[in-house]
Amino acid sequence: MKLSVQNKRYLFIIAGILLFLPPIAIVPRFFGAMSMCSAPMCMRMLFSIKSFVAMSNLLYMGLIMLIAILLISFFAGRYWCSYLCPFGGITEIISKIVPQKIKINYSWIPSPAVRYGYFAAALMLPAFGIGNICGTFCNVTVISNLFGSTTNSAYLIMIQTFSGLVNLGMIILLGFLAVGGRAYCNFLCPIGAVDGFLNWMGSKVKVFKRIKVDDNKCNGCDKCIKECPVWAIEKKENNTVKINQISCIPCKICMEKCPEKAISFRKD
């Protein structure tokens, strides 16, 4: 039985769920943790400028994973985001079963502005004592708690706190009810912000493969724009489209949907 590219991708995402989320959490268990929202696994608290050194010591596995993700993004593309990250993957999968009528289309909001504006705030303001990255608009904690609560009610108690409910509401609005299921990833994920930038840098290197459009084949039908879960495809003046590499996760949905086969994963 031959699987489509998307079905293979969903299998990888399911593997990501088993690898990183409770109650299985194969990877965190090696280090005495049960989720990515825990020492030494958390990748987000590494963005604390004031306590980076202390955090790196405490969250050493998170640091190793983050470096690996960023290197892969630079050389090969944002495969962590599209193939393995269970936090974005689960919202994408669940949004597929939500009726289109009730979904919210966020594509009119310029996502790089939001993503990097929020990233700058989350990076700089805690250094001045304003706010804390830990648990603030964090999808890792809420999705870990949702999965953990299937077997342990301690996780459910955490969801019921004020912060837990805010994060849950955020995941519902920006994940399950978003067209494409990836609005959180596109707007608020700090890891996505950094690896989007590295992906863009890597796209400037001609020998690295990225999703690209052949202008000669593109007929401007916009099917790819409608299907892209991270609205990374833009219309150009000559009516063809181009891929915005700062947002593109190589999910390859556009490649499958393009009737002219104008989109491919290739070198320059």
Place this chain on the structure above:
Amino acid sequence: MEKNKFILKSCLSIIVVVLLFITKSMYTSPSFSHVGGVITKNGGTAKYPALLGLDEDKYVIYASGKVESAFEGIKIVLEGEPEIDYNIKSYYPPAIDLGYHKFYEFENNTIKNISARERFTLIVSINPKVRIDKESKYYLKFYDLDSDSTVLTIPILFKELINFHISKKVRRPEVETRGSKNKIINSKHSKNQTNSSKNCCEK
């Protein structure tokens, strides 16, 4: 025209997300606190006390940390007057045992067979039958069942918190605990704290 619209949308978007971040960060939840500590045979170290507001139906304390050496049994008790109902749950052990990492067991508010340098995570739910409406001090105490000594003490302070005002945000005093003696170290007090609350952690 299109370019100007795009720039305007981008600027507005940045302002909105920054304001959202600042608004969320200005809010101090009166019913939730995250505390950390290290359990040692000498009485342990809690970095700072749990700071909770008054007049709430329910409180949740997320207590995490690690143990320096192995213990067969650590009993956790919430002490203070008047007595309040509480319930402690743990993320560990996991429901499904994959066999390659031995987590501690948790039963009847007791951590059992925890290895050296292992991390613990406890969720303490406090459900006061009578609302706590005045400043109070409790202690979350960890007792080594072998030696009957205290291996960690985390103070829990109930005080009036003022939300949505960053200049009045109550800063938590740092507390170093050695067994049953608590003293404030490197305390950072806001201008609005009263004298009684400044000394709240000193015995």
